[in-house]
Amino acid sequence: MNSRERTLLAGLAGGILGIALACTGFWLAGRARTPGALPPKDAGVLAEVLDRIQANYVDRTDNHELMSGAIRGMVGELDPHSAFMNVDEFRELRIATEGNYSGIGVEVTLESGAIIVISPIDGSPAAHAGIRAGDRIVAVDGKVIATAALADSVARIRGEPGTIVKLSIGRKSAAAPLEFAIERAMVSVHSVSYEMLEPGYGYLRISQFSETTGADTDQALGALQQLSAGRLRGIVLDLRNNPGGVLDAAVEVSDAFLERGIIVTAKGRAPQATFKMEAASGDLAHGARIAVLVNEGSASAAEIVASALHDNGRATLFGRKTFGKGSVQTVLPLDDGQALKLTTSRYFTPAGISIHERGIMPDIPLPDVAVPDGQQAPAAASDPDVRAAVAWLKDETALAAARTAPGGAGG
Numbered sequence: 001m002n003s004r005e006r007t008l009l010a011g012l013a014g015g016i017l018g019i020a021l022a023c024t025g026f027w028l029a030g031r032a033r034t035p036g037a038l039p040p041k042d043a044g045v046l047a048e049v050l051d052r053i054q055a056n057y058v059d060r061t062d063n064h065e066l067m068s069g070a071i072r073g074m075v076g077e078l079d080p081h082s083a084f085m086n087v088d089e090f091r092e093l094r095i096a097t098e099g100n101y102s103g104i105g106v107e108v109t110l111e112s113g114a115i116i117v118i119s120p121i122d123g124s125p126a127a128h129a130g131i132r133a134g135d136r137i138v139a140v141d142g143k144v145i146a147t148a149a150l151a152d153s154v155a156r157i158r159g160e161p162g163t164i165v166k167l168s169i170g171r172k173s174a175a176a177p178l179e180f181a182i183e184r185a186m187v188s189v190h191s192v193s194y195e196m197l198e199p200g201y202g203y204l205r206i207s208q209f210s211e212t213t214g215a216d217t218d219q220a221l222g223a224l225q226q227l228s229a230g231r232l233r234g235i236v237l238d239l240r241n242n243p244g245g246v247l248d249a250a251v252e253v254s255d256a257f258l259e260r261g262i263i264v265t266a267k268g269r270a271p272q273a274t275f276k277m278e279a280a281s282g283d284l285a286h287g288a289r290i291a292v293l294v295n296e297g298s299a300s301a302a303e304i305v306a307s308a309l310h311d312n313g314r315a316t317l318f319g320r321k322t323f324g325k326g327s328v329q330t331v332l333p334l335d336d337g338q339a340l341k342l343t344t345s346r347y348f349t350p351a352g353i354s355i356h357e358r359g360i361m362p363d364i365p366l367p368d369v370a371v372p373d374g375q376q377a378p379a380a381a382s383d384p385d386v387r388a389a390v391a392w393l394k395d396e397t398a399l400a401a402a403r404t405a406p407g408g409a410g411g
Helices: 040-056 063-076 087-097 125-129 150-157 213-227 247-257 301-311 384-404
Strands: 005-008 025-028 083-085 100-103 106-111 114-120 136-140 164-170 178-183 185-188 192-198 201-206 234-238 262-268 275-278 289-294 315-319 327-333 339-348
Touching (some): 106 150, 125 178, 192 384, 201 213, 201 384, 301 315
Parallel strands (some): 234 289, 289 315
Antiparallel strands (some): 262 275
């Protein structure tokens, strides 16, 4: 990939309200082709519509705003993940992939005309307020969302730090919409955290995939090796409520645990939209067993990592079915500083499976233990999913030791 391209895998399936729009694919710094002229018939219809609006609409109109709206509508009709971004939105996307942006910090998608939360970002205003994966945004500042375009809804929710946005949230467990008043803030995403749960067993949390996540994961694995005095037996890799992020980071994280094997493939119409990424030798976990935690908020880049480790026989998946975003978006900058985000390909797991709108089923399902409204999720050491994963890791370690002991099954 040349220096004028950046790889993104904003696994984000729709948009981060704050805003990092979900994309999976290539960030192209230049225009791919010379623009072609509209067919005369289509150009004539567009010109006639603009003329009729200017002559007859009840209020004065601005041609630039009309054309911007026309482009948004055209791109938005393609699929929920394609979008037209103005200069400000494009700037915020670039900032967000670096791990910092302004907003409430929640990943959303458009589903059957409804704005659905994929997941809140760890430590964000949305997470602190109690927004959950699967919540449906019913209204913004008292205005009901019907079948609004995703980009328009995102624009209504994001804003300057320190300002308040009021959300009405539909939740399956609630009979009536829940009301939230959330103060927007600068969301600084520290995507990697780690700790030792008990001797020999570490915990690694990745909340999303930003530009630094790969390097931060390498450092975290090194720290866990030191904390365990080189006797790291198992790792719980927590990808729950991870909406995705930068593709390069997802590949780097997968590669950190693999000696070899395919990480992800993608197929599209354009040559650059078809690719295969493979692991280089060097397992930084040194063979320690891996239990990966996933749930309905694990999307795109998180699903790539989960499937790469699973399909290569490196990890066992625990939790609940993942979100199921298997399409690739390419961010195409325009000459005037705006940009298009287009779905350009679909990606496949190492086993050759498309998880789009299907998700990934875990090897070991775990019940969804809901956190009561107004309460924070438990710390890792007391989290029931984490405890179940650690128990499995310890059992597997004990079984392996028994098989290799003198007189054991493997002796």
